[in-house]
Amino acid sequence: MTSQRGRRHVRVSPPIWLRQLKRLGKSREKLFPGTVVVRGGSVAGILSARPDIKSPGKRIVQWSAAHIYLCLFITGARRLWSNFDEVAKSFGGRYARLISLDQYHLTYFWYSTLPADLQIHFSGVEILGPEAKYPNGDFPDTLLLRRTGVKKTMHRLLLQTQATSRSGVSVVSGTVRGFHAAPDKSAVESVTIRRTDGTLETVQDAALLIDCTGKSQAGFKWLQSATYPVPDKTKPFYDPNLRYQTCTFTVTGLSL
Numbered sequence: 001m002t003s004q005r006g007r008r009h010v011r012v013s014p015p016i017w018l019r020q021l022k023r024l025g026k027s028r029e030k031l032f033p034g035t036v037v038v039r040g041g042s043v044a045g046i047l048s049a050r051p052d053i054k055s056p057g058k059r060i061v062q063w064s065a066a067h068i069y070l071c072l073f074i075t076g077a078r079r080l081w082s083n084f085d086e087v088a089k090s091f092g093g094r095y096a097r098l099i100s101l102d103q104y105h106l107t108y109f110w111y112s113t114l115p116a117d118l119q120i121h122f123s124g125v126e127i128l129g130p131e132a133k134y135p136n137g138d139f140p141d142t143l144l145l146r147r148t149g150v151k152k153t154m155h156r157l158l159l160q161t162q163a164t165s166r167s168g169v170s171v172v173s174g175t176v177r178g179f180h181a182a183p184d185k186s187a188v189e190s191v192t193i194r195r196t197d198g199t200l201e202t203v204q205d206a207a208l209l210i211d212c213t214g215k216s217q218a219g220f221k222w223l224q225s226a227t228y229p230v231p232d233k234t235k236p237f238y239d240p241n242l243r244y245q246t247c248t249f250t251v252t253g254l255s256l
Contacts, residue, residue, distance in 0.1 A: 017072065024079035036208045067147050071140035081157045091149035174201070176218070178225045179209055185228065 077084045085093075120127045129139065145153070162169045174195040182189045191203045211219035224230050 021072075021075055021079060024076055033205070033207060035203055035206050036210065038210045038212055067145060067150065069143040069145070069150065071142055074141050074143055077154075081161075083160075084153070084157065087156055088143060088145060088149070088153045091152045092145060093149060093153070094144040172201075176209075176222070178222050179206065181226045181228070 074084075081087070143150075158169070158171070162171060172193060172195070174193045177192045177194050177200070179188050179191045181187070188206050188209050189204075191206045191209055193201045193203065195201060209222070211217065211222075213219070220230060220234070
C-alpha cells in the first residue's frame with residue numbers, strides 16, 4: 001500500500017480461487033503415491049474423479065430444470081477440457097455474449113455462453129451487474145444448460161480423458177461400501193466397492209477417499225463402520241437455505 005498526495009493506493013491480490021485456476025489442466029511434476037477413490041457420480045463426483053451412476057434423475061430433484069453455471073465453473077471446465085464448449089453445445093448449451101448495450105435495447109451474439117449480467121430482478125428490483133468493472137459490457141461467460149446436459153457433457157469429456165493412456169482414471173459401476181483404516185487410524189488403507197453384479201472389490205493403497213454423495217453423506221457411515229469415534233449428536237445436515245419454484249412452459253417455434 002502506497003501513499004501519494006494524500007491518496008491511498010491499495011494493491012489487492014486476486015482471490016485464491018482465481019490463482020488456483022491457473023493450475024487446472026496441468027500435471028504435477030511429481031504425483032502423490034496411492035489411489036484416489038471418489039464416491040458419487042454427479043457434477044462434484046465427475047470433477048473430482050468422476051464415476052458414472054445409473055438413473056441419476058432419481059437422485060437429483062432439479063435434474064430436468066435449466067441451470068445457470070457461473071464464470072468460475074466455465075473457466076475451470078475450459079482449463080480442464082479444451083473442447084468443453086463444443087461438447088456442451090452438442091447437448092443443448094446456449095451460447096451468447098453481450099456485444100451492444102444502450103438505454104434502449106440489448107444486442108446479443110449467440111455463440112456459446114451467456115454473459116454474466118442476466119438482468120435479474122427480485123420483486124421488480126434489478127440486481128445490478130458489474131458494469132463499473134466491465135464498462136464495455138463484455139462480461140465473463142456463463143452457461144445456460146439443463147442439469148442433464150451438463151452431466152452428459154462432463155461424462156463424455158471424462159470418457160475422452162479415460163481413453164488417453166496417461167489419464168490414470170478408471171470408471172467403476174458400483175457402490176462404495178466402506179473403507180479400512182491403517183492400524184493407527186491415521187489414514188485410509190483400502191476401500192471396498194460392491195460392483196453392480198454383486199461382487200466385492202478392494203482397492204488397495206488408497207491415498208484419498210472423496211465423498212461426493214450429496215445429501216446422503218455416506219461418509220458418516222464409512223467413519224462409523226471403520227470404528228472412528230463419531231459423537232452421537234453429530235448428524236448429517238444439509239440445508240442450502242434456498243426456496244424456489246419451477247415453472248414449465250411449452251413454446252412452439254412460431255412463438256419464438
